[in-house]
Amino acid sequence: xxxxxxxxxxxxxxxxxxxxxxxxxxxxxLGFNNVDEATDGSAALQKLRDKEYSLVxxxxxxxxxxGMQLLTEVRADTxxxxxxxxxxxxxxxxxNVIAAKQAGVSNYIVKPFNAATLKTKLAxxxxxx
Amino acid sequence: xxVAAVKDRIAAQLEELQKxxxxxxxxxxxxxxxxxxxxxxxxxxxxxxxxxxxxxxxxRYINTARAEIADLRPDDINSTHLPAATDELTAIVGATxxxxxxxxxxxxxxxxxxxxxxxxxxxxVSAAIxxxxxxxxxxxxxxxxxxxxxxxxxxIESKVDALLNAFGDDLxxxxxxxxxxxxxxxxxxxxxxxxxHLLNGPQLPENAISQDDIDALxx
Numbered sequence: 001x002x003x004x005x006x007x008x009x010x011x012x013x014x015x016x017x018x019x020x021x022x023x024x025x026x027x028x029x030l031g032f033n034n035v036d037e038a039t040d041g042s043a044a045l046q047k048l049r050d051k052e053y054s055l056v057x058x059x060x061x062x063x064x065x066x067g068m069q070l071l072t073e074v075r076a077d078t079x080x081x082x083x084x085x086x087x088x089x090x091x092x093x094x095x096n097v098i099a100a101k102q103a104g105v106s107n108y109i110v111k112p113f114n115a116a117t118l119k120t121k122l123a124x125x126x127x128x129x
Numbered sequence: 130x131x132v133a134a135v136k137d138r139i140a141a142q143l144e145e146l147q148k149x150x151x152x153x154x155x156x157x158x159x160x161x162x163x164x165x166x167x168x169x170x171x172x173x174x175x176x177x178x179x180x181x182x183x184x185x186x187x188x189r190y191i192n193t194a195r196a197e198i199a200d201l202r203p204d205d206i207n208s209t210h211l212p213a214a215t216d217e218l219t220a221i222v223g224a225t226x227x228x229x230x231x232x233x234x235x236x237x238x239x240x241x242x243x244x245x246x247x248x249x250x251x252x253x254v255s256a257a258i259x260x261x262x263x264x265x266x267x268x269x270x271x272x273x274x275x276x277x278x279x280x281x282x283x284x285i286e287s288k289v290d291a292l293l294n295a296f297g298d299d300l301x302x303x304x305x306x307x308x309x310x311x312x313x314x315x316x317x318x319x320x321x322x323x324x325x326h327l328l329n330g331p332q333l334p335e336n337a338i339s340q341d342d343i344d345a346l347x348x
Contacts (some may be wrong), residue, residue: 018229019269025237025262029255061273063330067326090273092337096327097346108343111331112266115259117340 004129006031007052012014013044013070015062015090019111023057023088026115030122031129041065045073048080055126060096061088068103075104084125088113194257195296203289211286215279222272229268241253270331277330 010032012023019042020037027035036053038044042065046060056074060067067087074080087100090111107121123129142161240258243251322328333338 002268008237014269014270016226016269018226018233018265018272021233022262022265022269025131025233025240026199026259029259029262042280055207061330064322066322066324068327071324088178090270090331091327093142093327094338094342094346097327097338097343099324099327101346110337110340112263112270112341113340115264 002129004126005054006129007034008032008038008126009034009051010055011036011038011044011047011053012043013041013056013058013062013067013099015039015059019088023118024090026118029115030119041068041070042068044059046068046075048083052085055122056085057088058085060087060091060100066123068100073102073104086121087117088126097108139184156338198292198296204295206289207293211282211289215282218279219283220276223299225268225271227263230260232265273330 009032012020012035014020014023014037014115016043017039020039024035024037026032031044036047036051038047040062041058044056045065047053048056056070058067058070065073067089070086071087074083074085084106085104086107086109087105088109088111089096106125109117109121139161142164142286236258239254243254245260
């Protein structure tokens with residue numbers, strides 16, 4: 001029996017509409033249907049302050065506010081600081097992963113990724129489903 | 130006059146010339162040296178003559194280089210070639226994005242039909258659809274790679290502009306430098322980000338770390 005609420009609200013953040021659609025579809029296939037989208041960190045932050053989300057899945061390289069800046073803002077916000085935050089990004093240098101980890105990212109997926117990796121990381125952050 | 134004094138006079142005249150004109154034309158350089166040499170005629174040393182000959186040779190070299198660069202039409206690089214290349218690359222991103230969304234429409238249509246399929250067949254179709262979604266990630270990655278190339282072209286454009294400025298207006302037909310080499314703002318005009326130094330984009334396989342390596346960092 002899954003302990004994960006499959007109707008949990010999830011916010012996905014990416015400046016590429018293609019990637020938003022891929023993540024949305026993969027989440028749908030995994031059973032998550034309550035998904036909202038934002039195309040940069042500042043729009044995402046606004047949504048996070050307007051509505052209670054259970055998970056953020058964000059790209060890194062976006063303008064005007066990057067995923068890293070969003071993560072920093074989230075961890076500095078008393079209401080949002082414990083929100084699970086997964087980074088999905090093409091930034092695949094060790095220094096990037098370390099910086100994200102130090103900033104408090106919950107998990108890190110490098111693009112291109114597959115559905116199995118997404119499922120594994122979701123399970124690591126949310127629990128098995 | 131001592132060589133040091135000659136050098137000082139040349140330096141002073143060049144500095145004055147640069148203040149007035151902003152840059153030093155090789156012709157002016159020769160003129161300055163000749164003026165100094167004329168003023169010290171009579172006490173010219175062998176070293177002084179050598180300095181003069183060297184500077185004259187340098188000026189000739191610069192003039193030849195300038196003529197060769199002018200023949201290359203460097204202003205065309207900035208006014209035509211680089212913008213055209215940038216536009217073409219941007220069009221590629223747009224076209225692949227459009228094509229990818231067309232694929233999505235088709236695949237999402239097929240996915241909607243799986244409810245009407247035999248469960249075993251539906252499962253196989255769903256697995257195939259997942260593979261299509263995963264593969265469509267190419268558009269995001271190629272888009273980012275192309276953006277890196279466009280950024281590199283913009284840096285070249287800025288270098289060519291600097292070259293045109295250094296060699297004067299006769300090599301340059303239009304405009305001031307378009308983009309500074311070091312970005313202090315993002316392309317949208319927003320201030321540069323604090324994580325600018327970490328924005329490397331997609332890496333070539335030999336430079337990237339794997340998902341397994343990343344996972345190891347989280348253990």
